[in-house]
Amino acid sequence: MKTKERITRPNLSDEAYNILANRIINRKLPAGVKLIEDQLAEDLGISRTPIREALNRLAQDGLIELVPRKGAQVSRLKAKDVEEIYELRKLLEGFAAEKATALIKKEELSEIKELVEKSESSSERRLEYFLKVDLKLHNLIISRCGNSRLIKILKSLHNFVNSFRILDAQYDRRIKQAHKEHKTILKALLKKDARLARLLIEQHIENAKKNILADFEFKDRKV
Numbered sequence: 001m002k003t004k005e006r007i008t009r010p011n012l013s014d015e016a017y018n019i020l021a022n023r024i025i026n027r028k029l030p031a032g033v034k035l036i037e038d039q040l041a042e043d044l045g046i047s048r049t050p051i052r053e054a055l056n057r058l059a060q061d062g063l064i065e066l067v068p069r070k071g072a073q074v075s076r077l078k079a080k081d082v083e084e085i086y087e088l089r090k091l092l093e094g095f096a097a098e099k100a101t102a103l104i105k106k107e108e109l110s111e112i113k114e115l116v117e118k119s120e121s122s123s124e125r126r127l128e129y130f131l132k133v134d135l136k137l138h139n140l141i142i143s144r145c146g147n148s149r150l151i152k153i154l155k156s157l158h159n160f161v162n163s164f165r166i167l168d169a170q171y172d173r174r175i176k177q178a179h180k181e182h183k184t185i186l187k188a189l190l191k192k193d194a195r196l197a198r199l200l201i202e203q204h205i206e207n208a209k210k211n212i213l214a215d216f217e218f219k220d221r222k223v
Contacts, residue, residue, distance in 0.1 A: 012050035017057050019044065024063050024074055025162045035064060035072040061159050077160070079216040086209035089157050093138070094202040096145035096154060097185075101194035103144045109190055112136050116183060130175050133182055134165060141201065164212050174211055181207070 020040070023029045035055065041048045055072050058064045062081075064072050112133060119129035138161075142154045168174050181204045188197040 012046050013053040013057075016040070016044055016046065016050050016054035020054055020058060021061075021063060021159055024058070025159065029074050031074050031076040033074045034070075035074070037071075061156050063159055079213055081160075082164070082209065082212050082216060085157055085160050086205060086212070089154070089161065090202050090205040090209070092150060092154055092157070093141065093205060094198045096147070096150055097141050097189075097201040098194045098198040099146055100141045100144035101189055101192055101197045103146055104140060104189055106190070108140055108144075109186060112140065113186060116179070116186070119179065127175070130179060131165065134178065135162075137182060137185065164208070168208060168211055171211075177207065178204070 020029070020035070029035070037048045037051050037055070040051045044051070055064060055066070059066045059072070063075055065075050066072050115129050115133045115136065119126050119133060122129065138158070142151055142158075145151060168178070181200065185197060185200045185204065188200055
């Protein structure tokens with residue numbers, strides 16, 4: 001678990017949370033791995049208190065499990081987890097899109113549109129730009145919905161979604177599908193069509209759910 005990442009900023013708990021969440025999402029800490037406070041504290045160069053606070057937050061978000069007398073370990077997600085997460089995300093993010101349409105600025109959409117164009121013109125960095133578009137578009141919708149509690153809930157859900165986003169991006173067909181969907185969502189937002197934006201986001205999330213569930217079924221057949 002050695003790394004060059006070290007924490008020096010004041011909010012140690014937040015920093016520890018961000019680093020550990022990123023490792024889990026990017027599968028540097030795979031499912032089932034035990035997280036030992038002393039090792040993490042030494043690894044990040046901080047005391048055990050902010051580590052413990054970060055682990056409690058990770059447990060609340062479902063990224064790890066705190067097992068009595070055994071400590072913390074990275075959660076093992078199942079198909080049912082995917083269904084529940086994406087059903088909730090579809091409902092809430094669709095609502096967020098409808099609310100955010102009137103509040104999103106044209107300049108913010110132009111920045112994402114530029115990334116879309118770059119992803120179409122660059123074959124070498126297409127995946128990088130695609131992931132940036134996906135992340136920026138969803139984050140923009142969430143941050144502009146005008147509801148602080150909704151923002152907090154959706155950001156928590158996206159801790160799971162980020163790992164699935166990386167998995168989904170391994171398939172060229174899915175990238176092309178999502179790319180087309182991003183463009184239609186951008187057009188709806190530019191036209192300030194709140195109802196259409198909501199419908200497109202809901203369909204986009206439903207398609208992503210189907211893709212991820214197909215991966216789980218494939219793994220189940222291989223076992």
